[in-house]
Amino acid sequence: MERVVLITGANSGIGLALCERLLTEDSQLRLCLACRNMQRAEAARSALLTSHSNAHVDLLQLDVGSVQSVLSAAQEVKARYNRIDFLYLNAGIMPNPQLDLNAFFKGLFSRNVVRMFATAEGILTQQDRLNSDGLQEVFATNLFGHFLLIRELEPLLSRLVWTSSSNARRSAFSMEDMQHREGRESYSSSKYASDMLSLALNRQKNSQGLFSSVICPGLVMTNLTYGILPSFFWTLIMPVMWLIRIFTNTFTLTPHNGAEALHWLFLQNPESLDPRAKYHSLTSGLGTNYTQPRQMDIDEGASDVLYSKLLELEKEVRRKLSEENADEEMSAVKYGLLTLQT
Numbered sequence: 001m002e003r004v005v006l007i008t009g010a011n012s013g014i015g016l017a018l019c020e021r022l023l024t025e026d027s028q029l030r031l032c033l034a035c036r037n038m039q040r041a042e043a044a045r046s047a048l049l050t051s052h053s054n055a056h057v058d059l060l061q062l063d064v065g066s067v068q069s070v071l072s073a074a075q076e077v078k079a080r081y082n083r084i085d086f087l088y089l090n091a092g093i094m095p096n097p098q099l100d101l102n103a104f105f106k107g108l109f110s111r112n113v114v115r116m117f118a119t120a121e122g123i124l125t126q127q128d129r130l131n132s133d134g135l136q137e138v139f140a141t142n143l144f145g146h147f148l149l150i151r152e153l154e155p156l157l158s159r160l161v162w163t164s165s166s167n168a169r170r171s172a173f174s175m176e177d178m179q180h181r182e183g184r185e186s187y188s189s190s191k192y193a194s195d196m197l198s199l200a201l202n203r204q205k206n207s208q209g210l211f212s213s214v215i216c217p218g219l220v221m222t223n224l225t226y227g228i229l230p231s232f233f234w235t236l237i238m239p240v241m242w243l244i245r246i247f248t249n250t251f252t253l254t255p256h257n258g259a260e261a262l263h264w265l266f267l268q269n270p271e272s273l274d275p276r277a278k279y280h281s282l283t284s285g286l287g288t289n290y291t292q293p294r295q296m297d298i299d300e301g302a303s304d305v306l307y308s309k310l311l312e313l314e315k316e317v318r319r320k321l322s323e324e325n326a327d328e329e330m331s332a333v334k335y336g337l338l339t340l341q342t
């Protein structure tokens with residue numbers, strides 16, 4: 001039977017590499033590339049069809065950072081497919097990243113140097129902003145839009161896989177400020193929230209046949225990392241990166257390697273997976289790829305609280321949206337009447 005796989009943020013980086021890997025794994029697959037920019041989506045589709053000429057590759061317009069776009073895309077998915085075998089929640093942003101060079105050089109000579117290279121703890125901040133839905137952009141894109149998509153598509157779903165990060169950190173997340181309006185580690189906070197949400201979804205939905213997993217791709221050279229340091233700088237320090245790979249297997253570096261755990265999960269029976277584990281794509285000094293589960297630092301109770309808070313926020317945004325739509329209808333009617341009278 002043809003399996004249907006939907007991937008958000010599939011037009012570049014790890015998402016695109018995953019598409020390549022899945023088509024190589026199963027040529028009968030129906031892939032749906034869910035992207036915000038259709039030109040970039042078309043380019044990705046063409047690239048995939050160059051290497052897999054008979055592949056079924058569909059495109060879906062989806063901006064996960066916009067409530068209206070998620071709801072419209074979900075309607076379209078329901079019209080097109082009667083089930084989604086795998087939903088990869090991969091789209092993600094890290095806007096305006098700032099590297100603290102002082103902390104970086106201090107870290108280089110500390111006991112935590114390997115940890116710093118693996119997680120970026122203490123050396124990376126971001127500047128977030130409000131989007132047009134009145135939500136923090138990083139939270140909306142990396143977490144809430146995906147949550148809403150899952151809620152809309154729930155009856156069609158069986159497997160969820162989140163692209164999380166080693167940068168996800170408990171101390172960056174606050175339940176009282178789940179959107180991270182206050183701090184400067186919105187990326188870390190949103191990734192920790194996705195880890196929690198995955199656990200909550202497993203607690204709430206496993207009995208109904210829905211399974212969720214989280215992965216960490218390692219440090220990968222993509223548009224996201226080129227936003228932290230320019231690509232020429234990464235090219236310049238590439239020999240150092242290969243050297244560091246001997247000490248930390250988290251420097252996967254290529255999108256193909258970074259997609260290792262995403263691909264590995266595609267081959268696993270969901271019942272055999274640990275809901276409290278994050279599955280890491282790792283690459284050894286000799287360049288061998290493998291997947292390793294590592295326990296996440298998460299409370300089950302807290303994950304349930306986050307789940308309820310997301311449900312509340314969902315209600316609120318839906319109410320706001322229907323009020324806005326009603327207002328628009330009213331003004332259209334009013335405008336129509338006015339034009340009729342004149």
Ligand SMILES: NC(=O)C1=CN([C@@H]2O[C@H](COP(=O)(O)OP(=O)(O)OC[C@H]3O[C@@H](n4cnc5c(N)ncnc54)[C@H](OP(=O)(O)O)[C@@H]3O)[C@@H](O)[C@H]2O)C=CC1
Pocket residue numbers: 008009010011012013014015034035036037040062063064065066090091092093141163164165166216217218219220221222223224225
């Ligand atoms: N690179 C790394 O080292 C690591 C990356 N990750 C995670 O991996 C995932 C993939 O990122 P990566 O491949 O590195 O980076 P890329 O920037 O190459 O890929 C991100 C993808 O997400 C898409 N995207 C961003 N915002 C939206 C949106 N609002 N709606 C729909 N799609 C959107 C992008 O589309 P567009 O091209 O239009 O911008 C792009 O296709 C992210 O979740 C990231 O956080 C985790 C750990 C490490």
Ligand SMILES: CC(C)=CCC[C@@H](C)[C@H]1CC[C@H]2C3=C(CC[C@]12C)[C@@]1(C)CCC(=O)C[C@@H]1CC3
Pocket residue numbers: 099116117118119120123124164165166167218219225228229237240241244
């Ligand atoms: C010599 C050398 C390799 C310098 C690079 C220093 C930093 C720019 C990197 C060190 C650890 C990296 C890292 C990320 C970005 C780049 C670093 C801060 C991520 C935050 C990228 C996105 C993620 O999700 C996790 C990565 C953790 C490690």
